Amino acid sequence: MSFEEKLDSYFSKISIQLKESTGLTGNPAKHLLHIYADYVEVVSVFSNGTYISVTDILDRFKDEGLIHQKEKDSDQAEGNDENQTFVENIFRLILEREQLYGNDYPFLIRDSNKIIVKEIAELTLRNKLYFFLLFSSSLSLFNLFQPELTKEFEFICFKALKNFLPNDSEVRSFGKNTTYSGTAITKIRQLASELNVDIDERALDQISHRGTQERGLDLIGWIRFTDNVPNLLTILAQCACGKEWYQKLRETERYNRYFDFHCSKPIHVMFVPYSIIDYNRSIFYQNDECNDRIIFERKRILDLSKNAEVYNELISGEFIERCINAREDLV
DNA sequence: GAGCCACAGCGCCTTCTCTC
DNA sequence: GAGAGAAGGCGCTGTGGCTC
Numbered sequence: 318m319s320f321e322e323k324l325d326s327y328f329s330k331i332s333i334q335l336k337e338s339t340g341l342t343g344n345p346a347k348h349l350l351h352i353y354a355d356y357v358e359v360v361s362v363f364s365n366g367t368y369i370s371v372t373d374i375l376d377r378f379k380d381e382g383l384i385h386q387k388e389k390d391s392d393q394a395e396g397n398d399e400n401q402t403f404v405e406n407i408f409r410l411i412l413e414r415e416q417l418y419g420n421d422y423p424f425l426i427r428d429s430n431k432i433i434v435k436e437i438a439e440l441t442l443r444n445k446l447y448f449f450l451l452f453s454s455s456l457s458l459f460n461l462f463q464p465e466l467t468k469e470f471e472f473i474c475f476k477a478l479k480n481f482l483p484n485d486s487e488v489r490s491f492g493k494n495t496t497y498s499g500t501a502i503t504k505i506r507q508l509a510s511e512l513n514v515d516i517d518e519r520a521l522d523q524i525s526h527r528g529t530q531e532r533g534l535d536l537i538g539w540i541r542f543t544d545n546v547p548n549l550l551t552i553l554a555q556c557a558c559g560k561e562w563y564q565k566l567r568e569t570e571r572y573n574r575y576f577d578f579h580c581s582k583p584i585h586v587m588f589v590p591y592s593i594i595d596y597n598r599s600i601f602y603q604n605d606e607c608n609d610r611i612i613f614e615r616k617r618i619l620d621l622s623k624n625a626e627v628y629n630e631l632i633s634g635e636f637i638e639r640c641i642n643a644r645e646d647l648v
Numbered sequence: 649g650a651g652c653c654a655c656a657g658c659g660c661c662t663t664c665t666c667t668c
Numbered sequence: 669g670a671g672a673g674a675a676g677g678c679g680c681t682g683t684g685g686c687t688c
Binding site: 463468 | 683
């Protein structure tokens with residue numbers, strides 16, 4: 318199916334709904350408020366110019382089975398209060414995002430309990446980049462476009478890592494957008510040659526000789542010296558859009574065994590499209606998952622996307638434009 | 649084009665933890 | 669201690685890229 322056909326198919330019967338597989342249905346997971354906030358933002362995108370309120374989201378959660386009716390009437394009043402507080406907390410988080418992202422935030426908040434997308438004419442490229450990251454973190458809602466979103470997320474991360482490092486540093490894509498070719502072993506040898514590092518042949522021998530993909534490394538960046546000693550500041554990066562991104566945190570460590578970095582250990586980093594900054598407490602949500610890693614999440618990626626023109630290079634841009642202009646019947 | 653591999657999502661099952 | 673929900677493990681499926 319071509320991209321155009323996918324667009325037509327998707328927008329002919331559009332429906333935004335939390336699926337059981339997201340792990341967000343059942344009872345509300347209060348430690349995943351940031352994921353629910355993403356969902357509210359997505360619903361708002363499809364509301365086509367109308368405010369989405371706390372009450373709208375409460376009704377929606379009831380319809381989707383996230384919020385259940387209590388068996389006893391006596392428990393229902395307490396349950397209603399809990400549900401109201403839960404959704405209000407989501408909107409409180411959204412309000413924090415408005416402060417955190419400033420002009421890059423593509424939504425307007427009114428009275429702390431209503432959200433709407435900015436007027437289409439007022440949306441900047443940086444606002445649209447925010448949408449791209451939001452949709453990339455909502456793959457379960459946009460399953461049909463998963464290949465485009467994940468591939469282009471890696472492209473955005475490539476640009477962000479380039480901007481993060483000094484001008485004369487080197488950044489390579491080793492994942493879906495790679496310029497390296499051949500089997501995984503061939504690609505790793507090419508990379509080792511560029512880095513001027515020795516290879517641990519025994520470790521490399523553990524890789525399937527028919528495997529072609531990157532073995533957990535999506536991006537690599539390093540800062541060059543003019544000498545030829547492979548004692549470098551090296552960044553090994555993994556990009557992940559899936560809800561369980563934290564399970565991929567250690568994948569780049571394989572390269573500690575493949576390469577002999579002389580007298581130095583590379584820095585392992587993770588790029589995720591999620592907005593996981595807890596603005597008030599100055600920590601990450603799910604911070605227990607990210608030990609010993611530098612995380613580039615939605616805010617940091619957006620900040621590092623200094624040239625928002627990169628949005629115009631995205632195939633997904635057409636999808637995003639259609640989303641902004643779409644109206645979901647259920648809202 | 650077939651076959652292989654990697655990735656991400658999904659569903660089922662088991663185990664663990666918490667609440668009553 | 670029982671029951672419910674959460675968490676983790678495992679295998680399957682669909683998709684896409686690559687080699688042969």
